Amino acid sequence: MSVSALRxxxxxxxxxxxxxxxxxxxxxxELFGVALQGLRTRKLRAALSALGxxxxxxxxxxxxxxxxxxxxxxxxxxxxxxxxxLTVTPGTTFFGANEVLPDTAVPMINAMKYVQRVxxxxxxxxxxxxxxxxxxSEETGGIGVDATxxxxxxxxxxxxxxxxxxxAASETQPTVVLGAAAAQDLDITQAxxxxxxxxxxxxxxxxxxxxxxxxDTTLDDNVFIGLPVAERLFQVQDSPSEIYVRAxxxxxxxxxxxxxxxxxxxxxxxxDVSQPSDVLEARAAxxxxxxxxxxxxxxxxxxxxxxxxxxxxxxxxxxxxxEIGLRRALGATRRHxxxxxxxxxxxxxxxxxxxxxxxxxxxxxIYSVGQNEPWVVPLYALVAAPAAGFVIxxxxxxYPAAKAARLSPTEALRAT
Amino acid sequence: xxxxxxGGMSAEPHTAxxxxxxxxxxxxxxxxxxxxxxxxxxxxxxxxxxxxxxPSGSGKTTMLTILGTLERPTSGEVHVAGRxxxxxxxxxxxxxxxxxxxxVFQGFHLQDALTALDNVATxxxxxxxxxxxxxxxxxxxxxRVGLDHRITHRPQQLSGGEKQRVAIARAIAKNPTIILADExxxxxxxxxxxxxxxxxxxxxxEGATLVLITHDDHVAxxxxxxxxxxxxxxxxDERQ
Numbered sequence: 006m007s008v009s010a011l012r013x014x015x016x017x018x019x020x021x022x023x024x025x026x027x028x029x030x031x032x033x034x035e036l037f038g039v040a041l042q043g044l045r046t047r048k049l050r051a052a053l054s055a056l057g058x059x060x061x062x063x064x065x066x067x068x069x070x071x072x073x074x075x076x077x078x079x080x081x082x083x084x085x086x087x088x089x090x091l092t093v094t095p096g097t098t099f100f101g102a103n104e105v106l107p108d109t110a111v112p113m114i115n116a117m118k119y120v121q122r123v124x125x126x127x128x129x130x131x132x133x134x135x136x137x138x139x140x141x142s143e144e145t146g147g148i149g150v151d152a153t154x155x156x157x158x159x160x161x162x163x164x165x166x167x168x169x170x171x172x173a174a175s176e177t178q179p180t181v182v183l184g185a186a187a188a189q190d191l192d193i194t195q196a197x198x199x200x201x202x203x204x205x206x207x208x209x210x211x212x213x214x215x216x217x218x219x220x221d222t223t224l225d226d227n228v229f230i231g232l233p234v235a236e237r238l239f240q241v242q243d244s245p246s247e248i249y250v251r252a253x254x255x256x257x258x259x260x261x262x263x264x265x266x267x268x269x270x271x272x273x274x275x276x277d278v279s280q281p282s283d284v285l286e287a288r289a290a291x292x293x294x295x296x297x298x299x300x301x302x303x304x305x306x307x308x309x310x311x312x313x314x315x316x317x318x319x320x321x322x323x324x325x326x327x328e329i330g331l332r333r334a335l336g337a338t339r340r341h342x343x344x345x346x347x348x349x350x351x352x353x354x355x356x357x358x359x360x361x362x363x364x365x366x367x368x369x370x371i372y373s374v375g376q377n378e379p380w381v382v383p384l385y386a387l388v389a390a391p392a393a394g395f396v397i398x399x400x401x402x403x404y405p406a407a408k409a410a411r412l413s414p415t416e417a418l419r420a421t
Numbered sequence: 422x423x424x425x426x427x428g429g430m431s432a433e434p435h436t437a438x439x440x441x442x443x444x445x446x447x448x449x450x451x452x453x454x455x456x457x458x459x460x461x462x463x464x465x466x467x468x469x470x471x472x473x474x475x476p477s478g479s480g481k482t483t484m485l486t487i488l489g490t491l492e493r494p495t496s497g498e499v500h501v502a503g504r505x506x507x508x509x510x511x512x513x514x515x516x517x518x519x520x521x522x523x524x525v526f527q528g529f530h531l532q533d534a535l536t537a538l539d540n541v542a543t544x545x546x547x548x549x550x551x552x553x554x555x556x557x558x559x560x561x562x563x564x565r566v567g568l569d570h571r572i573t574h575r576p577q578q579l580s581g582g583e584k585q586r587v588a589i590a591r592a593i594a595k596n597p598t599i600i601l602a603d604e605x606x607x608x609x610x611x612x613x614x615x616x617x618x619x620x621x622x623x624x625x626x627e628g629a630t631l632v633l634i635t636h637d638d639h640v641a642x643x644x645x646x647x648x649x650x651x652x653x654x655x656x657x658d659e660r661q
Contacts, residue, residue: 029515030549039546046534087530331530334491335591336519336547414491415482418526 014143022029029336031344040348047321051353053315057310058357058397059364062390065303066365070382078378079285086162086220088282089121089257093248093268096277104275110268119256119265124156125245126224129235132205134181134228136191140203142235148187149227150204151246152235160249161218168196168213176231179238181209185217186225204230205239220281221249307393310357311401318350318405320328322412329409330417343410350402358394362386425608437535440500441467441598441630442488447497449483449653456566457483458494459653465632470625472641473634475650481634484650488632489522490514502598519547523592525631526622527604529584530628531576535586537563538572544591555594562594563587582613586620593624598623602633606640620641 028105044051093114095104115123129150133142157163158170181202183193193200193211201213209230218224235241248268252260257280265276288291324330329342337345368384373380442465449458457480465471475481486492487499490506499506502521506514518524523544531540541559542552550558551609563569566586576584585605592600604622606614622643626633633644649657 027520029519029547300552338515415486
């Protein structure tokens with residue numbers, strides 16, 4: 006009569022023995038169940054220690070989210086304004102003197118292939134703007150006067166806040182359009198009611214106020230008069246101080262390459278060509294860089310959270326000596342015990358990571374609504390936040406897990 | 422009965438003469454120089470019921486933990502279910518405990534968060550058997566200890582005697598060859614203690630080897646073999 010014959014029916018189905026021995030096993034899904042059960046038994050404690058990780062991860066997600074949101078906002082603005090705007094300005098000579106663009110520059114560029122629209126501004130030297138002739142002449146308010154054509158607003162994808170921009174008729178008359186900042190300085194909010202400004206010793210009627218020109222905010226400080234008027238009244242030369250060129254979206258670089266030579270065939274080196282959207286994109290990138298410091302602060306919060314988890318797990322190991330002893334008696338190897346505590350710790354922190362992701366996403370949402378920006382949480386954060394939690398938890402759990410595995414089962418069983 | 426065993430043992434990893442637990446000149450020394458066991462020799466045969474009796478500090482608990490492979494001796498030889506405990510690896514011994522040895526403790530060691538059924542099912546966790554099989558076996562085991570009406574109760578809803586029955590069900594659910602009980606009646610009143618003992622006797626009469634340690638001579642009376650211990654040595658080995 007063998008021992009197996011003595012076994013009662015109905016017990017655990019015996020697997021066919023591999024060789025002559027049975028091996029203790031704990032499949033991954035069982036390990037997960039054991040870890041989850043360990044956390045569920047001590048819900049409040051688990052929640053509080055996960056909170057530390059949640060706050061750290063939340064802070065980091067919020068930092069990344071807020072900067073991504075404002076970056077996305079800036080990029081959206083750039084997109085709406087178009088990346089196909091090129092500017093042509095006179096450069097400086099080798100000796101530092103200003104170059105001068107020839108008067109043929111605008112018609113030549115206008116004739117180029119792939120160019121959609123050209124507009125130019127011409128500075129009107131020695132002309133200042135005043136509300137009345139009684140304002141002392143030195144109080145110019147730093148407002149410049151530029152002459153321009155009828156295409157400026159369209160070329161810049163700008164908008165008019167009030168009134169309208171020049172047309173073929175008004176550009177020949179003493180009329181003036183105000184840049185956004187200049188209008189504010191002059192305290193003019195509406196282009197109605199025949200408001201008159203004293204420009205270079207002549208009365209001009211305000212016919213329009215512009216919104217800020219995002220692609221070139223230096224224009225906001227100026228007031229604009231029509232080029233024919235400027236030539237007539239102020240003897241302005243046909244030499245542009247800046248030319249704005251809209252090229253076909255797909256041909257920006259080929260247009261850009263030819264612009265200098267087209268603007269001034271005799272002295273192409275004296276012409277600067279730039280793409281304002283590049284500058285703004287660089288600024289958007291810089292906005293992302295600025296967050297490093299804040300991310301560092303989030304990392305400190307995470308470190309504190311990790312120490313909290315390690316601390317709780319050590320206490321947990323001491324409290325659960327009885328359970329550890331029992332599990333050893335039931336057939337757990339040391340490795341099973343250590344992986345149980347490691348899994349608990351990692352799971353705890355991963356849950357913290359998920360909650361932190363929610364915190365961060367909500368914080369970003371509140372910010373983006375307040376700033377009227379798009380709500381952006383980077384996709385990688387959705388994976389990185391729980392994964393970071395998991396890794397932090399696993400690292401924090403190393404010591405407690407090793408401690409649990411080292412515990413002598415006999416002592417552990419005597420503990421309770 | 423023991424003699425009859427000999428012929429059929431070869432299929433099982435036990436020694437040929439039916440000895441399932443064997444201590445040879447075992448010494449267990451704890452740090453600080455305390456000798457809990459001094460040159461102990463014991464053979465226990467398959468299906469035996471043995472009580473190890475002695476006052477506290479006599480080394481009987483140490484003996485049980487060594488028989489249960491929870492500890493290794495400082496010197497000497499230990500064979501459990503045919504395996505050399507001194508030479509076996511940690512995972513080999515864990516496998517032995519998972520399949521062959523059922524423990525019953527004085528303090529029950531039930532998990533409060535789990536139902537009686539899942540507490541018993543946890544007893545087979547480290548065999549790697551799927552939960553459904555474990556629960557099935559747990560249900561059968563709870564029926565065997567007479568607690569089929571308590572399956573969904575949690576430990577705090579059970580009396581002390583019932584808790585110990587759940588713990589016994591956990592030990593026997595995997596049909597171990599060896600049941601090791603450490604003062605199983607120590608926390609119970611005499612009536613439920615009696616019934617727990619009766620249950621253990623009944624279960625072991627179905628084939629498993631039962632080793633019970635107690636300080637209580639009265640508890641030991643019901644056992645066909647009683648090993649008396651004192652100061653880490655065996656004083657007497659009575660058989661009926």
